[in-house]
Amino acid sequence: MSLMLWLPAMFLLGLAGMALCLAFLxxxxxx
Amino acid sequence: xxxxxxxxxxxxxxxxxxxxxxxxxxxxxxxxxPRVLEWFERRLDSGPQDWKQYTIALLVFNAALFVYGFIVxxxxxxxxxxxxxxxxxxxxxxxxxxISFMTNTDIQHYAGDQHLSVFSQLFFVIPNLFLSAAxxxxxxTAIIRSLRGEETVGNFFVDMWRVLIYTFLPIVLISxxxxxxxxxxxxxxxxxxxxxxxxxxMGVKGEPKTQQIAVGPxxxxxxxxxxxxxGGGFYAMNSAHPLENPSAWTNxxxxxxxxxxxxxxxxxxxxxxxxxxxxxxxxxxxxxxxIGLIGWSIYWDTLRPNPGLTSRAAAEFEIPSAKAPGGxxxxxxxxxxxxxxxxxxxxxxGKELRFGTxxxxxxxxxxxxxxxxxxxxxxxxxxxxxxxxxxxGMWLNCIYGGKGVGMINLxxxxxxxxFVTGQMVGRSPEYLARKVGAREMKLAMLALLVHPIxxxxxxxxxxxxxxxxxxxxxxxxxxxxxxxxxxxSSSANNGAAFNGLNVTYGFNDNPSPAPSARQWDIAGGxxxxxxxxxxxxxxxxxxxxxxxxxxxxxxxxxxxDDTPTFGFLLLGTILIIxxxxxxxxxxxxxxxxxxxxxxxxx
Numbered sequence: 001m002s003l004m005l006w007l008p009a010m011f012l013l014g015l016a017g018m019a020l021c022l023a024f025l026x027x028x029x030x031x
Numbered sequence: 032x033x034x035x036x037x038x039x040x041x042x043x044x045x046x047x048x049x050x051x052x053x054x055x056x057x058x059x060x061x062x063x064x065p066r067v068l069e070w071f072e073r074r075l076d077s078g079p080q081d082w083k084q085y086t087i088a089l090l091v092f093n094a095a096l097f098v099y100g101f102i103v104x105x106x107x108x109x110x111x112x113x114x115x116x117x118x119x120x121x122x123x124x125x126x127x128x129x130i131s132f133m134t135n136t137d138i139q140h141y142a143g144d145q146h147l148s149v150f151s152q153l154f155f156v157i158p159n160l161f162l163s164a165a166x167x168x169x170x171x172t173a174i175i176r177s178l179r180g181e182e183t184v185g186n187f188f189v190d191m192w193r194v195l196i197y198t199f200l201p202i203v204l205i206s207x208x209x210x211x212x213x214x215x216x217x218x219x220x221x222x223x224x225x226x227x228x229x230x231x232x233m234g235v236k237g238e239p240k241t242q243q244i245a246v247g248p249x250x251x252x253x254x255x256x257x258x259x260x261x262g263g264g265f266y267a268m269n270s271a272h273p274l275e276n277p278s279a280w281t282n283x284x285x286x287x288x289x290x291x292x293x294x295x296x297x298x299x300x301x302x303x304x305x306x307x308x309x310x311x312x313x314x315x316x317x318x319x320x321x322i323g324l325i326g327w328s329i330y331w332d333t334l335r336p337n338p339g340l341t342s343r344a345a346a347e348f349e350i351p352s353a354k355a356p357g358g359x360x361x362x363x364x365x366x367x368x369x370x371x372x373x374x375x376x377x378x379x380x381g382k383e384l385r386f387g388t389x390x391x392x393x394x395x396x397x398x399x400x401x402x403x404x405x406x407x408x409x410x411x412x413x414x415x416x417x418x419x420x421x422x423x424g425m426w427l428n429c430i431y432g433g434k435g436v437g438m439i440n441l442x443x444x445x446x447x448x449x450f451v452t453g454q455m456v457g458r459s460p461e462y463l464a465r466k467v468g469a470r471e472m473k474l475a476m477l478a479l480l481v482h483p484i485x486x487x488x489x490x491x492x493x494x495x496x497x498x499x500x501x502x503x504x505x506x507x508x509x510x511x512x513x514x515x516x517x518x519x520s521s522s523a524n525n526g527a528a529f530n531g532l533n534v535t536y537g538f539n540d541n542p543s544p545a546p547s548a549r550q551w552d553i554a555g556g557x558x559x560x561x562x563x564x565x566x567x568x569x570x571x572x573x574x575x576x577x578x579x580x581x582x583x584x585x586x587x588x589x590x591x592d593d594t595p596t597f598g599f600l601l602l603g604t605i606l607i608i609x610x611x612x613x614x615x616x617x618x619x620x621x622x623x624x625x626x627x628x629x630x631x632x633x
Binding site for chain 2 (some may be wrong): 017
């Protein structure tokens, strides 16, 4: 597995997941 | 056989009563802290937060945990306390492991004693065991304050401090000392070299050879692993390893530790709301299901033989025979021909008999119901119907459950049950004297449905593609069970696994990783992430909205929530919704395996 590609990709995927949870929080407030 | 589960349940219930009083006292801030601790608490207190600010603080804190964990694991090869030279884990395994520990799941796609350095165990695993466990408890506390009608729900960082310092730390210290007394290692050494008792037994050609046994700070690790319902083992064998669970006493104490907080939190919910009788009804419903699951597990595993080792035929063929009437006879092929296996003590495959014959089945039911995930027997080796017990515990995910989140999940079932009942009797549904409206139902359904979607969606995808087929170690129904178990455990933030599944990539330079390890790492990581935070965020919003509503006067037509009738209503709601969501997959997995041909059923 190429570290140059996969390491930042996995790091960003985790942060994107947390960002989606924050977006879900905003959506819940609007329901 | 029945004495062990009886003693464990009775002791846990008894201890949860005073603990719930203590927890309510701490989380309500009624204590007076020593001056040094008060100084730290004041530094952390950034002021009261409303539910949204509290939830944002919770999510940002967890994002910071992700960044921290990722950096620690990515730098493992260059960090100190790594005398055995543990290398770089595969990036997808780092992603999976970091999310696993930050979400309190602790499912491991690696072997702790083979892939992590002591530095990683000390600075990645152990902090996460404390912090991730505290997050769920804080979320429940904020929800209780919302339901009390408070505009602000406290301060997330102060609540974390209270949980960690005043609740976890004292219990962990006391149980750590008890574990040390029972022979659990506590050392910064990474391995000790020993000579086997039988000289020459370890060498390939009979030559004398020493053996390396991995050790570490286990007495610090195990108490919070169990108390925090984390479950991830220091050793790959988890609580079946003689150093991670040295005696029958440590087995009893570890089982007790994982039950204490989830049980006490149900009663804390009632105490903080001033509705203890309501909490006792909820507690009784949970206890009924728990006893049923333990009993089911023991009945089908400890009291039944392993069907794979019975003398009944694995396959039958019709062959020509001159002597037989009609010229043909049936040739039966035994499952395991001529193997002298004594099965009076039930299914002993994968069991650690140091703890007693029923200890494995008891632990299996409790560890999945309380979403701990530690194991002291091989879950993959449970008889098919016995395996239904761990499955059901994870699928319902609200029978005590993890710290805080189990009670939060039950709140969702409560709201749905009350709404459905209100519709049936033609009254507007109310919970805690506040009307349950469309907004509450939308949020409850979001929180409820994310769990089955996160289990059934990926399970279907992996079962239908080579990603799943390459990973399972058994064909047919058991293979499907292995896939479903993995995603059930991930979604319930449990951490237990059917270990036959081949999902390990290990070190990045591993020449022969599991074929679909990357897919399993990524899918598992995302499932754990969304199944952790969505069912926290939606109920937080639900409770805030409900708490803001005006209280309705109690009339003779009000549905009372502190009666046995309400208990039956709640029990029915949980069982019916659970069956509707998961019965089909149970039929295709454990039930089909039980009813199917030997050696896997029959």
